Amino acid sequence: MASEPLLQVLGVHKRFTGVHALRGVTLAFERGQIYHLLGENGCGKSTLIKIISGAQPPDEGELVIDGARHARLTPLESLAAGIETVYQDLSLLPNMSVAENVGLTTELAEHAGRLARTFDRRALARTAERALKAVGLPGDADFQATLIEQLPLATRQLVAIARAIASEAKFVIMDEPTTSLTQKEVTNLIAVLGQLRAQGVTVLFVSHKLDECYAIGGEVIVLRDGQKVTQGPITNYTKAQLSELMTGRELSTERYRNVAAQADVLLDVRGLGRTGLFRDVSFTLHRGEILGVTGLLDSGRNELARALAGVAPADAGEIVLEGRAIKLSTPGDARRARIGYVPEDRLNEGLFLDKPIRDNVITAMIASLRDRFGQIDRTRARALAENTVKELQIATPDVDKAVQSLSGGNQQRVLIGRWLAIDPHVLILHGPTVGVDVGSKDIIYRIMQRLSQRGIGILLVSDDLPELLQNCDRVLMMRKGRLAEEHHADGLTEAELYRALLAEAA
Incomplete structure (x- = not known):
């Protein structure tokens, strides 16, 4: 007789004002299996995760965990049942150490939602060392004592995954766990997932990166409009089939780039550097060109983007825009030079989540919207926001809606629209x-x-290789803070670009 599933979701419905987020979803999760939850933003993935993790109750239906039936779960009940969630926003405490964050959920589960007045520091250190090493991070005392706020985003992502390992969970939900990871770290995470599966842990892996899902293996679950569309071994589906199941339409897998850049140089970067991060970087960007920049996490690609946006300015070299040398010491300098910057972390660095879409769109050009009394011309502001919504296909009934009400893709388009409002010469998309x-x-x-x-x-x-190949004219490869290679994207294969990316490791 077959063993009972570890977790069952039976006929779950969830409604919000005007939205039926989940419509009778029924799923069964077996022990020691990996499941990929796929679907467009707004399909119900996040709602399903929150119901399983106890963050939200279902309106109808129930959960069955190890044979026990639950009309709803609280977060603590979910933790006590062995369910650990690595949320997309990580849910780490920035003013606590790495070790304390790794042991956080175990402490909460064991002490009924409260942190103990004193930790068993030796036991915590042993547990943290094991979990951190499992995800490829240092387990030494110095790293364990480091505050989360002092770590880069990619390292925080791995700490959040280590916390799930430390809790010895039975069911681990990973919501977009690789968004900030380089290919090298992703490869390591895939090995970690294999170890969890071998230990009988069930993993629900939420991702938009289909190549990673295929590399991991297991079953795929596709949601669309709050309903389960299909479930089965991922090897039974091609990427094109999964994309069509998620969206309800056929999407292109060919190169989007089909026109040539103009001949004249728009931006000329000469010997740019920032001490300790990157040095002697020189390249040109032509008018109408899409130029890719990639590399591993420590390559300097992220720091280069921030320097060109004036966020973390360079301390060496020269930047020439349309034949005129410019200095980018602040983001305001970049804006005045009509250089737009869409940051990698849109939630913390880009958007004002509780503000209306209208306010987020006009942020970069508020000064030009003021009347002679210094007040914002709300008619012009609304018109600008509505035109942006139309041009960029942002799905919203009203520009007065808070931007946090939008899906991730629509939020990103709001951020792009903010910089289009200044009629940019250069747009940096990180x-x-x-x-x-x-x-x-x-x-x-x-x-x-x-x-x-x-x-x-x-x-x-970007470190999304298909994205670079589909969209760019050229791709610059950075290694150890320097510009190492340049490739023409047309005709370049993903395998060739991947080999170049990992050349330093080899």
């Missing part, structure tokens, strides 16, 4: 499709192509 579903990716890629045809130079900083 990981523009991180945490974005396949349908929204398609829209963003087509927007990029339209912008380049208008003569805007686009710098696409």
Whole structure:
């Protein structure tokens, strides 16, 4: 007789004002299996995760865990049942150490939602060392004592995954766990998932990156409009089939780039550097060109993007825009030079989540919208926001809606729209499709192509290799803080680009 599933979701419905987020979803999760939860933003994935983790109750239906039936769970009940969730926003405490964050959920579960007045520091250190090493992080005392706020985003992501390992959970939910990881770290995470499966742990892996899902293996579950569309071994489906199941339409897998950049140089970067991060970086960006920049996490690609946006300015070299040398000491300098910057972390660095879409769109050009009394001309502001919503296909009934009410793909388009409002010469897109579903990716890629045809130079900083190959004219490869290689994207294969990316490791 077959063993009972570890977790069952039976006939679950969830409604919000005007939205039926889940419509009678029924799923069964077996022990020691990996499941990939796929679907467009807004399909119900996040709602399903929150119901399983106890963050929200279902309106109808029930959960069955190890044979025990639950009309709803609280977060503590979910933890006590062995369910651990690595949320997309990580849910780490920035003012606590790495070790304390790794042991956090175990402490909460054992002490009924309260942190003990004193930790068993030796036991905590042993547990943290084991979990951190499992995800490829140092387990030494110095690293364990480091505050979370002092770590880069990618390292925080791995700490959050280590916390799930430390809790010895039976069921681990990973919501977009690789958004900030390089290919090297992703490869390590895939090995970690294999170890969890071998230990009998069930994993629900939520991702928009289909290549990673295929590399991991297991079963795929596709949601669309709050309903389960299909479930089965991932090897039974092609990427094209999964994309169509998620969106309800066929998406292109060919190159989006089909026009050539103009001949004249728009941006000339000469010997740019920032002490300890990157040095002697020189390249040109032509008018209407889409230029890719990639590399491993420590390559300097992220720091280069921030320097060109004036966020973390360079301390050596020269930047020439349209034949005129410019100094980018602050983000305001970049804005005045009409250089737009869409950051990698849109939630913490880009958007004002509780503010209306209208306010988020006009942020970069508020000064030009003021009347002679210094007040914002609300008619012009609304018109600008509504035009942006229309041009970028942002799904919203009203520009007065809070931007946090939008899906990830629509939020990203709001951020792009903010910089289009200044009529930019150069647009720096730093990981523009991180945490974005396949349908929204398609829209963003087509927007990029339209912008380049208008003569805007686009710098696409990304570690998504298919994204670079589909959209760019050239791809610059950075290693150890220096520009190492340049490739023409047309005709370049993903395997060739991947080999170049890992050349330093070899």
